[in-house]
Amino acid sequence: MGDFSHALTRHFSKGTVLFDENDLGSRMYVIRHGRVKIYRRINQQEVVLAMLEAGEFFGEIALLENLQRYAA
Numbered sequence: 001m002g003d004f005s006h007a008l009t010r011h012f013s014k015g016t017v018l019f020d021e022n023d024l025g026s027r028m029y030v031i032r033h034g035r036v037k038i039y040r041r042i043n044q045q046e047v048v049l050a051m052l053e054a055g056e057f058f059g060e061i062a063l064l065e066n067l068q069r070y071a072a
Contacts, residue, residue, distance in 0.1 A: 018059075025062025031055065 009032065012018065018029065021040065029036070031054050038050040038058065052058060 023062075025059060025065075028057060028059040028063045030057045 018036075019025075031052055033054055036052045036056075036058065037048060038052065039046050039048045041047070
């Protein structure tokens with residue numbers, strides 16, 4: 001039997017935007033390698049809310065609750 005996790009693994013280049021605030025949630029993400037910056041734009045300024053690293057996950061609330069994405 002093949003490695004199931006390999007079928008679900010994707011690599012994203014540095015600077016890739018995975019989703020924007022108010023997008024509908026269709027998936028969640030688990031970080032295997034690297035880092036992810038969670039931020040909001042407020043008055044044209046980037047405000048960093050979190051820096052996530054390998055082993056952490058994000059995007060689950062919008063997916064599980066069928067809500068638009070938001071960062072608090």
